[in-house]
Amino acid sequence: MGRAPSRPVDSRMQDIAEAKKRCARVAPILKTLAHPQRLFLLCRLAKGEATVTELRDASGASQSLISQHLTRMRREGIVQARRDGNFIHYRIVDPKLSALILHMEKTFNE
Amino acid sequence: MGRAPSRPVDSRMQDIAEAKKRCARVAPILKTLAHPQRLFLLCRLAKGEATVTELRDASGASQSLISQHLTRMRREGIVQARRDGNFIHYRIVDPKLSALILHMEKTFNE
DNA sequence: CATGCATATTAGGATATTATAATATTTAAA
DNA sequence: TTTAAATATTATAATATCCTAATATGCATG
Numbered sequence: 474m475g476r477a478p479s480r481p482v483d484s485r486m487q488d489i490a491e492a493k494k495r496c497a498r499v500a501p502i503l504k505t506l507a508h509p510q511r512l513f514l515l516c517r518l519a520k521g522e523a524t525v526t527e528l529r530d531a532s533g534a535s536q537s538l539i540s541q542h543l544t545r546m547r548r549e550g551i552v553q554a555r556r557d558g559n560f561i562h563y564r565i566v567d568p569k570l571s572a573l574i575l576h577m578e579k580t581f582n583e
Numbered sequence: 584m585g586r587a588p589s590r591p592v593d594s595r596m597q598d599i600a601e602a603k604k605r606c607a608r609v610a611p612i613l614k615t616l617a618h619p620q621r622l623f624l625l626c627r628l629a630k631g632e633a634t635v636t637e638l639r640d641a642s643g644a645s646q647s648l649i650s651q652h653l654t655r656m657r658r659e660g661i662v663q664a665r666r667d668g669n670f671i672h673y674r675i676v677d678p679k680l681s682a683l684i685l686h687m688e689k690t691f692n693e
Numbered sequence: 694c695a696t697g698c699a700t701a702t703t704a705g706g707a708t709a710t711t712a713t714a715a716t717a718t719t720t721a722a723a
Numbered sequence: 724t725t726t727a728a729a730t731a732t733t734a735t736a737a738t739a740t741c742c743t744a745a746t747a748t749g750c751a752t753g
Contacts, residue, residue, distance in 0.1 A: 489641055492623060492626060492627075493619070493623055493642075495626075495688070495691060495692065496619045496620075496622040496623040496626065497619045498691070499622065499687065499691045500616075500617055500618055500619040500622050501617075502691075503613055503616050503617035503622070504614075504617035504618075505617075506610075506613050506617070507610055507611075507613035507614035507615075507616070507617040508610055508614075508740095508741090509603070509606045509607045509610045510606075512606040512609065512610050512613070513602060513603055513606045516602060516605075516606065517602075524699085524700095525699070525700060525701095526699070526700090531599055532603075534742095535742080535743075535744095536699080536700070536701090537700095537701080537702085537742085537743075537744080537745090538741085538742065538743080539700090540699095540700060540701055540702080541701085541702085541741090541742085543700090543701090544701070544702080556700095556749090556750085558699090558750070558751070559697095559698060559699050559700085559749085559750055559751065560699065560700090561699075561700065561701095569690055569691075572690075573686075573687065573690055576683075576686065577609065577683065578605070580679055580682075580683055581605060581608070581609045581612075581679075582605065618710090618711090634729085634730095635729070635730060635731095636728095636729070636730090644712095645712080645713075645714095646729080646730070646731090647712085647713075647714080647715090647730095647731080647732085648711085648712065648713080649730090650729095650730060650731055650732080651711090651712090651731085651732085653730095653731095654731070654732080666719090666720085666730095668720070668721070668729095669719080669720055669721065669728060669729050669730085670729065670730090671729075671730065671731095
């Protein structure tokens, strides 16, 4: 009595390994979205560039806190900064992320 | 010199308030997704019911930890349990969430 | 160069999350 | 009614996150 053919098992295990890797890659991004203030900032940015001041005014959070959130998202490569005189404009780097955020806004609207 | 018409300002502020509320409502759900193990579990469940044992085997995490994650998601109403003999089958409650998870899998696949 | 405005950084305490180990519960079946 | 398997719960230590207050940096303009 030989074993069951090993290929299917192996490839399933490989699928699982792949899935785990994807989860490990995506989870940190979701972690960044998973905060009311940051999600608000990102929803705003999904509609286009904004300065820190705009973001602060809209969100009502302290300047320091906004800046910390933005710095974190910059470190993570989620947003990019562009200076224009005294102001700094932020934008979402990956259009796919913008699209996902807009998609989520729709999904959870009701 | 009268003020600028107040309606637009008011309605923009109301939009912001609405957006904030949505963020406050959605963020906790994202927080639940924002963990490699939980995301893996949910990706699996997005494809259909599974028992704790299946989930444990696939994820390789400890029984206790899986159970804690599932309990948390049950408390949050994200997932539902159904007993069948010794086994307990879990499933995602809201099809919209399943769809979102599958959508994300696609989005971040590349 | 001094002043003001916009933004960033740092330090800190408070709180939340995570994983592990140990124990409990529930069900099936001998 | 033991026993074993599947799942849940609890306690706890390690770590991470969050916010505030204070301070620093960079730029523009008088």
